[in-house]
Amino acid sequence: MRIAVVGSGYVGLVTGVCFADLGHEVVLVDNDEKKLEALRTGEVPIHEKFLPELLAKHRGNRIKFSGDLQSATRASEAIFIAVGTPATESGDADMSYVESVAREISGAVDGYKVIVEKSTVPVFTNNWIRTIILRNGADPELFDIASNPEFLREGTAVPDFLYPDRIVVGAENERAAEVMRKIYDPLTSGWYYGRGDAIPRPDRAMSPTQAPPRLIITTAQSAEMIKHASNAFLAMKISFINAVASICEAVGANVQEVCDGIGADSRIGPRFLNPGIGYGGSCFPKDLLAFRAVAKEGGYDFRLLEEVIRINEEQRRRFLKKVRSVLWTLRGKRLGVLGLAFKGGTDDIRESPALLLVEELLREGCQICAYDPAAMDRAREILPAGVEFATDAYHAAKGADAVLLLTEWEEFAALDLERLRGVVRYPIVIDGRNLYDPATMMAHGFSYYSIGRPPAIVEEASAGRSTKKERA
């Protein structure tokens, strides 16, 4: 099928290249000329596994880049809107980017087209898009609106898109639903999974013998609700386990053991039970605010969401308190910071708890030497001068009073601990992501503090030797 994807950010770019890999003809539209030029010349603007390979495979062939939304609309049977929907001051989603796209599309509806909301939007956005397109003169018989929320996670966005748990489509009528079925048929029929050159199946996804993903057809309102409710539920799971971790710290229990115990219950499941410094990123914070605003508008005071947000913010404050309690005073302390992205596998720093912590530590007078495998260029643009950026984790840790683990990158979970021990000033690791086993850290001479687990403390006097004693 001929598809236009409007917005070539994290979602639009991934959606576009994955549709191309499913065999569709794709035009990726953006109003950022610099981004388009970079894409045309082969640059990959975001860090996402398999994206460079797919872009190289389909660029100029099944995927084209354009700044001309009207021509792209005319040439396409389906137009996916994947522009940003950031939070406004009051917490509602700012829908002005979606509105401007809808307005521009309206002048180019010259044959039947399905306009698809891919962006995360509040309920009833489908009605608004329809209204705007009609107001601008399009023939009502020539278009339908569908909602097709995206559930990909940054860092594993391409495999998430191609091996989804489910595909949700909110369609107004059978005609629009049929177009959406055709677009996703390579996945729902299992055709893609039988292809020799398919992107490899991620471990967590279905086994080769399992059924392909189900296409769930709903009303547009329900599809819009499904996205907000899913994100709110996942954020709630994170805040829940972070609250449990705080209680574990108070009573001397080990949150990892607690997670194993509760995650083994099939009604709960082990995923998203990872205590840490809280969620961040471009989705959960803004989507929770937007969902709360939607609920309020509908006359429901969704106070549970407020509590989820409060626990999340509290989690960062608790971590800061932990750093203070380990180092006593912070002014002048040199900290090796590992991780700036909001999660591992991405260069996205939007609402990153790691970055918010770094900013707070700077305010407290700490010297920061930071390293992130992908997010340093973006972080450099917003962190104040004076922050040092290292070439690797050991460089960041050199001469540090303590090493802070703030993002769960795989490479941070596999550090050469002997080497790390050799470069730090004091062997102290404060882990905001529970990447290490406390006993292993102690065995390597580190005093190790993590989330929801008893600290493993090496006697100061013997910190450089191999005799260690654990204090709970």
Ligand SMILES: NC(=O)c1ccc[n+]([C@@H]2O[C@H](COP(=O)([O-])OP(=O)(O)OC[C@H]3O[C@@H](n4cnc5c(N)ncnc54)[C@H](O)[C@@H]3O)[C@@H](O)[C@H]2O)c1
């Ligand atoms: N990032 C995620 O992990 C994720 C996951 C699921 C859903 N979403 C949702 O998808 C939407 C997009 O998120 P994102 O992270 O890809 O945003 P992004 O900021 O990375 O990308 C948005 C893109 O849209 C472009 N754009 C803005 N206005 C435009 C216009 N009028 N015409 C053409 N292009 C325009 C921007 O230049 C930018 O390239 C949001 O609603 C978000 O909530 C994001």
